[in-house]
Amino acid sequence: EILAELIAFFQPKALAGRRVVITAGPTAEPIDPVRIISNRSSGKTGYALARAAREAGAEVTLVSGPTLLAPPQGVARIDVESARQMHAAVMQAVRGADLFIAVAAVADWHVANASDSKLKKTTGGGAPELRFAPNPDILADVARLPDGPWCVGFAAETENLHEHARAKRERKGVPLLVGNLAQHSMNTETTQLVLFDAQGHAELPVLPKMEAARRLVREIAERLDRARPRH
Amino acid sequence: EILAELIAFFQPKALAGRRVVITAGPTAEPIDPVRIISNRSSGKTGYALARAAREAGAEVTLVSGPTLLAPPQGVARIDVESARQMHAAVMQAVRGADLFIAVAAVADWHVANASDSKLKKTTGGGAPELRFAPNPDILADVARLPDGPWCVGFAAETENLHEHARAKRERKGVPLLVGNLAQHSMNTETTQLVLFDAQGHAELPVLPKMEAARRLVREIAERLDRARPRH
Numbered sequence: 001e002i003l004a005e006l007i008a009f010f011q012p013k014a015l016a017g018r019r020v021v022i023t024a025g026p027t028a029e030p031i032d033p034v035r036i037i038s039n040r041s042s043g044k045t046g047y048a049l050a051r052a053a054r055e056a057g058a059e060v061t062l063v064s065g066p067t068l069l070a071p072p073q074g075v076a077r078i079d080v081e082s083a084r085q086m087h088a089a090v091m092q093a094v095r096g097a098d099l100f101i102a103v104a105a106v107a108d109w110h111v112a113n114a115s116d117s118k119l120k121k122t123t124g125g126g127a128p129e130l131r132f133a134p135n136p137d138i139l140a141d142v143a144r145l146p147d148g149p150w151c152v153g154f155a156a157e158t159e160n161l162h163e164h165a166r167a168k169r170e171r172k173g174v175p176l177l178v179g180n181l182a183q184h185s186m187n188t189e190t191t192q193l194v195l196f197d198a199q200g201h202a203e204l205p206v207l208p209k210m211e212a213a214r215r216l217v218r219e220i221a222e223r224l225d226r227a228r229p230r231h
Numbered sequence: 232e233i234l235a236e237l238i239a240f241f242q243p244k245a246l247a248g249r250r251v252v253i254t255a256g257p258t259a260e261p262i263d264p265v266r267i268i269s270n271r272s273s274g275k276t277g278y279a280l281a282r283a284a285r286e287a288g289a290e291v292t293l294v295s296g297p298t299l300l301a302p303p304q305g306v307a308r309i310d311v312e313s314a315r316q317m318h319a320a321v322m323q324a325v326r327g328a329d330l331f332i333a334v335a336a337v338a339d340w341h342v343a344n345a346s347d348s349k350l351k352k353t354t355g356g357g358a359p360e361l362r363f364a365p366n367p368d369i370l371a372d373v374a375r376l377p378d379g380p381w382c383v384g385f386a387a388e389t390e391n392l393h394e395h396a397r398a399k400r401e402r403k404g405v406p407l408l409v410g411n412l413a414q415h416s417m418n419t420e421t422t423q424l425v426l427f428d429a430q431g432h433a434e435l436p437v438l439p440k441m442e443a444a445r446r447l448v449r450e451i452a453e454r455l456d457r458a459r460p461r462h
Contacts, residue, residue: 028271031268033389034270034272034336034387034389035268035269035270035338036268036270036271037262037267037268037269038269039265039266039267040259040264040265041265068299105265107266109359117389117390118387118388118389120395128340128363130361132359156265156349157349158264158265158348158349159348159349164351
């Protein structure tokens with residue numbers, strides 16, 4: 001803890017005075033009280049980014065799906081499970097925030113006919129009939145807010161990263177979209193990030209996740225200062 | 232570690248000379264490379280039982296779905312993800328075993344049309360069409376083996392525990408079925424177990440999971456000694 005504080009002390013304070021909201025981790029969508037639909041996100045990238053933003057002087061709120069990670073020192077964490085819970089927590093947390101970074105791997109759908117009791121294998125004999133309903137789009141909803149924060153999205157893709165990331169940036173209506181190749185960053189300690197903005201794209205080097213997070217915070221802070229200079 | 236060894240040393244050696252295979256944790260069934268269907272099992276009960284069986288002198292193999300738990304000292308762990316992987320690992324591991332304890336929360340179905348690349352929200356516009364296919368029944372398959380191990384099943388239920396547990400014991404064809412109420416043991420440190428066998432049922436007290444595991448190992452060892460005396 002003392003070491004973490006020391007490292008933080010020597011980081012450039014690129015986000016001093018900024019209020020930042022970050023989402024991280026997977027969401028868990030209930031099928032019944034026991035079964036869930038989730039995803040393989042460990043939460044490491046979002047937690048590293050929360051720590052890096054805190055080191056850079058920001059006041060950080062981390063809205064986190066279920067992970068076993070400890071919140072970084074000095075970061076306020078709000079725990080949620082489903083995408084709808086995350087949406088509600090974020091819409092509240094971004095009031096007055098300067099920057100929103102959506103890293104969580106949010107489920108696109110939830111199970112519309114989720115059961116209050118455990119589905120039995122023998123009921124009806126067959127496989128469950130799951131009906132899906134779309135989840136709210138957290139990033140697009142925040143990006144649309146009048147007087148909302150400057151927004152950064154993430155895209156974890158398994159192929160055609162550039163094409164998907166550019167399309168996602170347009171669709172979400174955000175100034176910066178950060179892409180990475182899922183198979184190169186899930187369950188690993190390193191990551192390679194590619195930044196997509198109105199000017200084009202820029203590849204960062206392959207870095208340990210914590211280093212990549214610090215580098216990304218500097219990139220974001222520069223763009224934020226240009227878009228919304230501090231008073 | 233030294234403390235764990237000391238505690239182990241003073242436990243009764245009720246399973247000395249026995250080879251035990253235990254499954255633990257959830258399974259993860261892929262929808263695509265990122266999304267999974269899983270369940271809320273932490274793996275704590277199965278891991279506690281593996282430790283208790285090891286303390287009781289057994290040679291323990293733990294076949295584990297994805298958890299963030301460390302394997303207990305002296306226990307051989309085989310890591311798997313899906314129910315089908317767990318089935319294959321168990322069928323191999325139970326050769327020559329004396330006792331099989333199926334604690335894992337195994338998915339009943341897998342996604343028959345799982346995708347090799349990440350499903351896009353925009354593809355086709357709508358929700359995914361998931362088709363389910365049944366998974367193999369690990370416990371029933373082991374219980375059916377000629378010269379197979381003595382088998383213990385688990386049932387985590389949210390309601391009607393007695394009715395469901397008795398039915399499961401019959402369906403799986405196992406001499407002992409251990410029931411617990413899911414809402415009283417998931418994400419908690421204590422558990423209450425109910426033992427169902429041919430004679431009826433017996434409720435154990437509410438206990439910390441590690442104490443419940445030691446108590447259960449004694450109950451199992453007594454029944455195993457009656458059913459299959461050591462040479």
